[in-house]
Amino acid sequence: MTDLLIHSMAEFSDLIFGSLQRAGARHIVEIGAEYGGMSHLLADFATTVGGHLTSIDPAPQPAFIAWAAATPAVTHIAAPSLEVIDDLQAVDAWLIDGDHNYYTVYHELLGADAVCARDCKPLLVFLHDVSWPTGRRDMYYAPDRIPAAFCHPHEFGAGAMLGQVDLVPGQGFRGGSSWAMANRSGGVRNGVLTAVEDFIAGAGSAGRPLAFAHIPAVFGLGVLFDVDAEWSADVAALVAPFHDNPLLAAVEHNRLRNYLKVIEWQDRAAGASFNQ
């Protein structure tokens, strides 16, 4: 991925920090830090409100680890989310942007919900990558961490193309040796958005009203929260105008088409220099 492609949750700052303010959030958990693009902003917010940021990422960039160790408002836990989520305490808001697959996200939501229920806190979750390419297609940083029953056949070297169910070998949106994607999109237990929908259906069948906004830009932001929270109308007023917004969706589709062209040109240039 080049810096031509914005991809951090920081792009949603207005919506995320606006929601955190309205909800009075103080203890924030971020799953998936990478370079800390969002973590720096969350730490500033936590410092301002006298709160704390807990970051969970088994393999962030080295500069992030040094920064987190030197920042009093931040605790970094170097572990996969599902190994540590049950031990977290009194969490006001969650950002989920780690391993973008059904098994991980569905169980992160169950874990976050259990922590909130135990501590009598309403649920407020921001989920990245609920749109293409991982809304309906699993990606795996570490396929061996996913139970076999949930792990779809996948490839590291093949990429996703808009409008195509099957991956294309050596082309399209792909992670090289860093991450794999499921060979096919769609179907049951596949993708981040599918995990969110199944979580909401489970809560709904137990009579629990949850609100969900899907903001179709920069790979998609989901905002999921308890309708019964005292701040829910305020957060809904902020995010609802962006929910399924057709203009945002059209701009995102155009952005992705252009970026896939960039990847195609990069692949062609790499092939040409390899053949020289």
Ligand SMILES: C[S@@+](CC[C@H](N)C(=O)[O-])C[C@H]1O[C@@H](n2cnc3c(N)ncnc32)[C@H](O)[C@@H]1O
């Ligand atoms: C897309 S990046 C996160 C970007 C960051 N949230 C931002 O907005 O700038 C995904 C990160 O998730 C981490 N990750 C992968 N699997 C994880 C897991 N099971 N639990 C927590 N983090 C995970 C990866 O190491 C990677 O650094």
